[in-house]
Amino acid sequence: MDELKQVFLQESGEQLDALESLLLELEAHPDDETTLNGIFRAAHTIKGAAGMVEAAAVESFAHVVENVLDRLRNHEIAVTTELAALMLACTDHLRVLIASEAGTAQLGAADIEAQTTSLLARLRAFGPGGQVQAQSHAAKAEEPGVQRIPSPQTGHNCWHISVRFGPDVLRQGMDPENFLRFLETVGNIRHVETLADRMPPVAEMDPELCYLGFEIALESAADKQTIEDVFAFVRDECQLSILPPHAKVDDYVELIESLPEDTLRLGEILVRIGALTADELNEGLRAQATPAEGEAPTNEAHDKPIGEILVAQQVVQPEVVAAAVAKQTQVSEKKAQDAKLIRVPADKLDHLINLVGELVIAGAATSLLAHKRSDGELIESSSLLTRLVEEIRDASLQLRTVQIGETFNRFHRLVRDACKDLGKDVELVISGGETELDKSIVEKIGDPLMHLVRNSLDHGIEAPAVREAAGKSPRGTLLLNAYHDAGNIVIEVADDGAGLNRDKILAKAIERGLVEPDAHLSDREIYDLIFAPGLSTAEQVTNLSGRGVGMDVVRRNLQALRGTINVSSQAGQGTRLTLRLPLTLAIIDGFLVVSANRSYVIPLDAVVECIERPESEHDRNYFNLRGQVLPSVCLRESFELPGERPARESVVVVQYAGQRAGIVVDRLAGELQAVIKPLGAIFRHLQGIGGSTILGSGEVALILDISALIKISGQAEQRLLARPEQRSA
Incomplete structure (x- = not known):
């Protein structure tokens, strides 16, 4: 049972994700039948699975939600913003109920019960006795005080029964007329046509034989099996076909679509939904196994599809058979896909x-x-x-490794809800969702991305009226993009909003004492100030942002993942935040270098080339690389390593985020595979070191943080440019 419950918890989470995604899609395309059916199936699956593991609270709540979705699917109620919001709230509450079943709920039992009661009260408004109904153009106004009697079903909504009695029915004491009277007990016979085409000439007629047949239109709420049971005593002595009303065909199709993902044969599907009886199926199977007249017997009993035989026997409509075949195909494809997957903790x-x-x-x-x-x-x-x-x-x-698209798709709901709260119209555009990275990174990147998306929605993208006044489209665009670059994954969060206010950020930083009033900072340095703790330029606090927390947490979380974040912005055009993360936190290909008899590892993806350092530039922190100035970092100087510098030094040219630098080392030791071992908390402030590894000799080697070293080299270059007398010397 515990194993079954674990499967329920995992698969219910997947179904809820699908349900939320489909509900968001339905709000944009309310007339999409495929989306409606998908929503109903997801809710139905959750309810059925909850019943199997005896999760009563989930099952009962999902049942009420399913009833409303069923009315929505049958167009008895219309898709509205209010209904979409309610269904999304119900999806969230189902997550809470399932978390409660798992023992991980963050709410108490009383709070959960209160939420359940509140949502059920709102759902009743969309139930059969509620006030919310779909408005039909053909609907007629009700006259007060008049009791209306439902009009009977028309002929095309009646069961069609075709019966040909066998010749020995009368000899067995059966009267065909009695069957018609018995049929009246299960419904109303609207039309009967007597068939006498088998009647022989009078001279050849045998009074003990039956030559009659009937075509009957029966109005009845009974199921097919009940109607067939009327003819139970003569079932083997007659030819009987029962076709359901045309109005029932859609019901059968919906029942087929809502069936669980079980491997069933075509006949079993039709019997399960009630479109076919067991006797009709057996008769069809016998016909399938028996060769047609004039054909030679074969060893293959299933030459002709059973669906074609049942349609030819007029016991089921072609539309129902087609739906059952489609269900079979869907299940078989899903089973084949599932067979390729194994769930591993x-x-x-x-x-x-x-x-x-x-x-x-x-x-x-x-x-x-x-x-x-x-x-x-x-x-x-x-x-x-x-x-x-x-x-x-x-x-x-x-x-x-997993695709990051699943994480991106979760933000559809966030963007929708935020736009409702802020009165903005924003389109979320996702690209690069198929980009893969380590699952451990995906799990930890969700919260930082949420902060960035919220800030773009609140601070970045303007209100529709403001955008129109600026000559923009009233609808803003928020882009989430991911791609691989030089052994890293790059995630971009970009918007077409107003951009960062450079002067406002600088003034706020000076006010808080983060920057000296006479400091001269580049645009990039000023934009980086938004990651300072407690710095916020928001004029008012909202439920999304404005408290001065979040962006500093984003940077800390990314640094814990050995990642970086850069900001670029253009006034009136928008802002782009670029996150760079390693593909994995476990093992990397590295390049081993040595300085002062100490080993260091450079991630191989960052290495561009290796050259010998010119003797004429031993005392400089830059050198000429084929006509270009390349800033450099000497490991001996940066880490204050003891010993004399060798006469010949090597330079490893590295690149990160489009910037290049040279790392000066004593000698090169070649490539290796490095198993990354994290450093302890005591070393968290160490600049230029991203981790450690153990070499084959048992020696511990430090893994260099290339982004930090490039930043150090860039600062040295700026100091040099700021002192022209040293540069000229």
């Missing part, structure tokens, strides 16, 4: 990644030992081992 994957990391370290030790002994066979064997370890590493890391 995250902690098992983490354990696997840790083991692969240890395998990488052990492989490096083996390779080092082989080279020390100069054993050719051992070197060849260790090379093969290294290659296989690399493949295992890449494959295991792929197991933990």
Whole structure:
């Protein structure tokens, strides 16, 4: 039961995500039947799954929601903003109820009960006894004081029964007229046509044989099995076909669509929804197994599809069979897709990644030992081992990668709700949703992205009237984009709003003592001030932003993930925030360098080239690289390493976010696979170091933070440019 409940909790979360996405889509396209059916199926699946695990609170609430959605699907009520908001609120409450079942709810039982009562009261307004109804153009006004009697169904909404009695019915004591009288007990016979086409000439007629048949139109609320039971005593002695009313066809199709994702045969589907009886199915199967007249018997009993046979026997409509076939195809495709997927707990994957990391370290030790002994066979064997370890590493890391599109799609709801609160009209545009990155990063990037999106909606994009006055479209655009770049994933949050107010940010920073009044800052440095704790330029506090918290948390969270964030803005045109994150937090390809007999690892994706440092530029923090000035950072000087500098030094040219710099080291030691080990909290303020790793020799090597080193080199270059006397010297 516990395992079943875990599956319920996981799959219900997926269904709720789908339900929320479809509801947002329905609000934009209220007449889309596919969306309506998808919404109903999601709610129906949640209700059914809750019943299986005996989650009574979820099942009962989902049942009421399903009833309203059923009326919506049948066009008994119309799609309105109020109804869409209520359904989204119900989706949120279902999450709370499911969390309560899992024991992770943040609300108390009394608060949950109060929410349930409030939402049920609002749902009743859309129920059969409520006041909210779909307005039909053909609807007639009701006259007060007049009791209207429902008009009977017309002929095309009657059951059509075709019966041909066998010749021995009378000999067995059966009277065809009695069956017609019995049929009146389950409904009203609207029309009967007697068929006498089998009647022989008078001279050949046998009074003990029956030659009659009937075509009957029956108005009845009974199901097909009940109607067939009327003819139970002569079922084997007659030809009987029962077609449901045309009004029932749509009901059958909807029932088929709402069936659970079970593997069923065509006949089983039709019997389950009541469009076919067991006897009709058996007769169809017998006809399928029996060769037609004039055909030679074959060993293959299923040459002709059973659906075609049932339609030919006039026991079911073609539309119902087509819907059942479509359901079969959908289920089989889903089963085939599910067969390719295996749900694995995250902690098992983490354990696997840790083991692969240890395998990488052990492989490096083996390779080092082989080279020390100069054993050719051992070197060849260790090379093969290294290659296989690399493949295992890449494959295991792929197991933990997911697409970021699922995270992006969650913001549709946030944008919708925020626009309602702020009175703005904003279109969310998502691109690059198929970009993959480590699941652990995806889980931690959600909150920072939420802060950025909220700030863009509140501070960035103007109100429709303001945008029109500025000559813009009243509808703003918010872009979420992701792509890979040089071993990193880049996430962009951009809007076409008013842009950042440079002077206002600077004034606020000076007011709070973050910047000296006479300081000369570049635009980029001023824009970076928005990440200072407590700095906010909002004139009033809203439920989205304005309290001076959030952006500093965003930067801290990104730094904890070894990521960075940059801001670019243009007045009146908009703002773009660019986040750069590593693809994985576990293992990287690195380039090993040595300074003062200490080993350091540079992420290989950041390395552009390696050159020898010119002797004439040993005392400078920049040098000439093929006619271009390249700022540099000497590890000896930056980390204050002891010892004398060697006569020959090497420079590793690195690049990050479009900026280049040179890292000066004593010597180069080649490529390696580095298992990233995080540094302790005591080292969190250390600049230029992003982690550590263990080499094959057992030595600990520090992993360099390239973005921080490039920033250090850029600051040194600015100091140089600010002192022309030193530059000329």
